[in-house]
Amino acid sequence: MSNAADVAPRPALPLTGYALGAAGAILFASKGIIIKLAYAEGIDPETLLALRMALSLPFYLVIGGLALMRMRAKGEALPAAKVVVQSVFVGALGYWFSSYADFLGLQYISASFERLILYTYPLFVVLFGALLFGQPIRMKALWAFAVAYGGLALIFAEHFSTDSGPTVNGTFFVGLAAISFALYQLMARQLLKNIGSALFTCIAMISASLVSLAQFVMVRPLEALHVSSHGFALAVMIAIGATVLPSFFMNAALKRISAQANSMISTVSPVATMVLAALVLGESASPTELAGAALVMVSIGWFTFSDSRRRG
Structure with a gap:
């Protein structure tokens, strides 16, 4: 009879990983609402x-400083100046330009429509990877792209019929946000390999924060920062609740569950x-909009899951 100590314990279900992943996704989803x-x-x-960027900046300064201290403690070489400069520019693209375009778009279209447009950025990663970086493109990506944008076209047509100008403006800006974030993802991959996820993210976010603050100084008076207490609370919610926390939650989830599950x-x-x-916000969705949303979510969800299984 074998001893109970000799029996390997069965691993527990990674419920914490699923909870963290879901929490991160929901917090990211709250950005447009706030x-x-x-x-x-x-x-x-x-x-x-x-x-948003000023309030989140201290967190990334501290995390970046700790990452550099760990590198020194391990005797690792600090990143080359060229890599740092590239990270600065790529970070400004992904976390300033893309965010700014998204913020502009949300002036014109609903938060739900905005999130669905942004949700299609993995398809742009595939398309631009093929066009600009010589990466292979698979037929399933083209099918997913066609179905997803068929769904978006349904929603666009519904909004365009009642409010054409804002619909065009909002779709343009949020589409630009999705495209620029896809380009950021492609350009960031090699940099992530060179300097690691934590340090790259911090350099990218610090860069985007400085550009955002410089932009504000150039186009707005300092008095514009004197917002109401409720407005400031909303800014804190975007900075911490919809930026810093979900980034940590998603990274923590990836350590516990597979890329497919995530x-x-x-x-x-x-x-x-x-x-x-x-x-x-009291937003409502017509049957046409719900059908379009279903097409987008099913096609992108299927593509993302199948692509992560192939890579896993």
């Missing part, structure tokens, strides 16, 4: 973005945005 509330307080996109959990994000938009 931005809409801040706009209702009279805060403009440049001021809101500057507040990909599927990410499909919670647009659903959570639609629910929050209905509860908090």
Whole structure:
């Protein structure tokens, strides 16, 4: 008879990983809702973005400093100046330009429509990877792209029929945000390999923060920072609740569950945005919009899951 000590314990289900992944996806989904509330307080996109980046900046300064200290303690070489400069520019693209375009778009379209457009950025990663970086493109990506943008076209047509100007403007800016974030993802991959995820993220976020603050100084008076207490609370929620915390939650989830599982959990994000938009902003969706949303979520969810299985 074998001893109980000789029997290897069965690993527990990674429920913590799933919970962290879902929490991160939902917090990311709340960004558009909070931005809409801040706009209702009279805060403009440049001021809101500057507040968001300024409030999150200390966290990334501390994390970046700790990452450098660990590198020194291990005797590792510090990143080359060329890599740092590249990280600065790539970070400005992904976390300033893309965010600013998204903030501009949310002035014109609903938070739910914005989240669905942003949700298609993995397809742009595939397309630009093939066009600019010589990466192979698979037929399933083209099918997913066609179905997803068929769904977006349904929603666009629904909004365009009643409010054409804002619909075009909002779709343009948020589409630009999705495209620029896809380019950021492609350019960031090699840099992540060179200097590591933590340090690269901190350099990128610090760069984006400085650009956002410089932009604010150039286009807005300093008095614009004197927002209401409720407006400032919303800025804190965007900076901490929809930026810093979800980034940590998603990274923690990736350590506990597979990339495939994390990909599927990410499909919670647009659903959570639609629910929050209905509860908090009073947004409603017609049957046509719901059908379009379903096409987008199913096609992107299927593509992301199958692609992560291939890479895993």
